[in-house]
Amino acid sequence: MNLRIKASYIEIAFPFVASVLMILGASTVFPEFLSATYLLQQLQIAAFLGVIALGATVVILLGHIDLSVPWALGGAAIISTTLVGTDHAVLTVLAVPAALLFGAFVGIINGIGVAWFRIPSMVWTLAVNSMLLGVAVLNTGGFNPKGAASNLMITLATGQIARVPVAFIVWIALAIAMMLFLKRGGFGRYLSSIGYNEKATYLAGVSTSGVIFIAFMIAGTCSALGGVLLAGYANQAYQSMGDPYLMPTIAAVVIGGTSILGGKGSLVGTIGGVTFITLLSSILSVMQISEAWRNIIFGCIIIVMLLLQTFKHRRS
Amino acid sequence: MLDVFKRYRRECIAFFVLFALLSLYIATHPRGASTYVMTIWANQCLILALAAIAQFFVVVVRGIDLSVGAVMALTNCAASYLLNGSGFELVYGSFMVIALGTACGLINGLIVVFGRIQPIIVTLATGSIFTGLALLLRPTPGGSINYDFADAMTLDIVGIPTAVWIALLIILLFWFPLRQSGMGRSIYAIGSSEQAAFQSGISVNTVRIIAFALGGTFAGLAGSYFSYVTATGDAGIAANFTLNSIAAVVLGGVALSGGVGTLIGALLGACILKTISSLMFFSGLPPLAQPLIEGLVLATAIAIGSFGILTEKNRLRVFD
Structure with missing residues (x-):
């Protein structure tokens, strides 16, 4: 038992160590990589991917996957900026809660397909994503929606407290809140036991469909929060703003040590995975490597x- | 006869759905069932069908291939260099393009089997690599295909679209013999139960690698056929085809949990998906509403297959 805990500590530390090694290696070419400004900026950028990946971790722990991230994110961004764009005081205040509620609603639709109809999550969430795309196109006419970010959204995405980006604080605060929720309530145990064996968990008296619903709602809300942050960062919402976040999210969660089959993994690991992915893509673009080689190197490193x-697993 | 229906229930349903959709399409199309209309329809269907078959071989051994679109993009870009000659060059070029696809699938299989990493994440990463290589070949869309050759592959033979002939050839000369062979049976055996397959003396690793390589071959064929239709090389086609190929195999009755489904099902699923989008185009619906209707139809089609679960009396059966 003791040994297993130690092994999992090493596993969680793995992406963090890799991130540090990578940044040290890159700094031999470009010393600026070690400057506080650069690193703090990376933490801000990482936060956008980070909040989405926290939600994705919860779903992947179940042994499912959420491919509706792009348009849960895009939809939330469109809703929040459109509400702010009305210049109505009350609607402006409601922008962020409305966007988050939208995310939870997407989670409920995902849950209906996965928990009740037992459709493979990979297909159902894909279909949900294309329906959301359809709704967005119908409402915006295929153009970038008009609207703006509220002060709250801008502060959340680009603000700083003592040089520390607010977005980073939001990310870490969300991570801590979710860890407490998973650990204290027993919810985390339900998640991973469903990931291992759903039938046995059901026989043990757990309402497995309820757990699946909540997990997808958390994931949807996290994607929506990512959308709100991104809309605040860009001060607008645009079509397909969520597309570049789908694959990196999955990669970050898996590099963070969470098994894609479910049952095993951690939120801390995901934070490490997100840091690694963000630093990797940042370093590759700072070094002015062409898009082709960026793709190749990215794939090879993953x-x-x-x-x-x-390899570590097999040795232990 | 009834036995065939029972055994291939999923394929039969998919066939009737396709038949109904196609009839509707021909009825709504302003030019009716001319060879021209059918050829364009068949060409579009065959591209996605080949991609879906690529996905099918990986899914049936309990994998998932997120690099199908990327392999298509890579082979498409390679074809835009290799297929603009004439005579022997074309034969050599076609062969090389398909070999390239097979090599990509082989790489996926080798990493999955010997690296012991989940297929979904391996192909996510290799997909990124293949897209990168495609971008190296064609940073911007361009290149060309020998026109006579492309025409021969995308027009019709005795009034029936070449694409339909190709599909029939694949089914009759490739799929039926494969299904009866030891290899075909082994692929299904691994998908149903890896352990049982192993204990029956099947070389699980080899068969799985071959399944991935076959997936690569068909992704290469899909990329080639895409080149014949578009007559140019474009590195940016990946994302759409990957996701649509997954949707197509599911519509065609292939189970993502492995071991269930046929190549014909994957092919039918792809045709259904393409026919739905073609239908949208001529349906007279407002263009802005079309993506939503398309999404709704896809979701409903997938959900209908699962209605049985709601009436299942034994709650435990639900988890199987």
Whole structure:
């Protein structure tokens, strides 16, 4: 038992150590990578991917996957900026809660398909994503929606407290809140036991469909929060703003040591995975590597990281 | 006859759905069932059908291939260099393009089997690599395909679209023999129960690698056929085809949990998906509402297959 805990500590530390090594290695070419300004800026950028990945971790722990991230994110951004764009005081205040509620609603639709109809989450969430796209196109006419970000959204995304980005604080605060929720309420145990064996969990008296619903609602809300932050960062919502976040989210969660089959993983690991992915893509673009080579290097490094992980497993 | 219906219930349903959709399409199309209309329809369907078959081989051994679109993009870009000659060059080029696809699938399979990493994440990463390579070949869309060759592949033979002939050839000369062979049976055995397959003396690793390589071959064929239709190389086609190929195999009755479904089902599923979008185009619906209707139809089609679960009396059966 003791040994297992130690092994999992190493696992969680793995993406963090890899991030540090990568940034040290890159700083031998560009010393600016070690400046506080650069690193704090990266934490801000990482926060956008970070909040989405926290939600994705919860779903992946179940052994499911949420491919509706792009338009849960995009929809939330469109709703919040449109509400602010009305210049109505009450609607402006309601912008962020409305966007988050929208995310939870997307989670409920996902839950209906996955928990009640037992449709593979990979297909159902994909279908939900294309329906959301359809609704967005119908409402915005395919153009970038008019609207603006409220002061609250801008502060959340770009503000700083003693040089520390507010977005980073939001990310970490959300992570801590979710950890407490998972650990204290027993919810986390339900998640991973469903990931291991749903039938046994059901026989043990757990309302498995309820757990699946809540997990997808958390994921949807997290994606929506990501959308609100991104809308605040860009001061607008735009079509397909969520597309570049789908695959990196999955990669970050898996590099963070969460098994894609469910049952095993941690939120702390995901934070490490997000840090790694964000630093990697930032370093590659700062070094002015062409998009083609960025894709190639990105793919190779993810494979190497995963090979290292499984290699460790086999030794222990 | 009834036995065939029972055994291939999913394929039969998919076939009738496709038949109904296609009739509706021909009825609404201003030019009716001319060879021209059918050829364009069949060409579009065959591209996605080949991608879906690529997905099918991986899904049936309990994998999922997120690099199908990327392999298509890579082979499409390679084809735009290799297929603009004539005579022997075309034969050599076609062969090389398909070999390239197979190599991509082989790489996926080798990493999945020997690296012991989940297929979904391996193909996510290799997909990124293949897209990168495609971008190296064609940073911007361009290149060309020999027109006579492309025409021969995308027009019709005795009034029936070449695409339909190709699909029939794949089914009759490739799928039926494969299904009866030891290899075909092994693929299904691994998908149903890896352990049982192993204990029956099947070389699980080899068969799985071959299944991935076959997936790569068909992704290469899909990329080639895409090149014949568009006559150009474009590195940016990946994302759409990957996700649509997954939706297509599910519509065609292939279970994502492995071991269930046929190549014909995947093919039918792809045709259904394409026919729905073609229908939208001529339906007279407001263009802005079309993506929503398309999404709704897709979701309903997927959900209908699962209605049985709601009437299941034994709650435990639900988890199987």
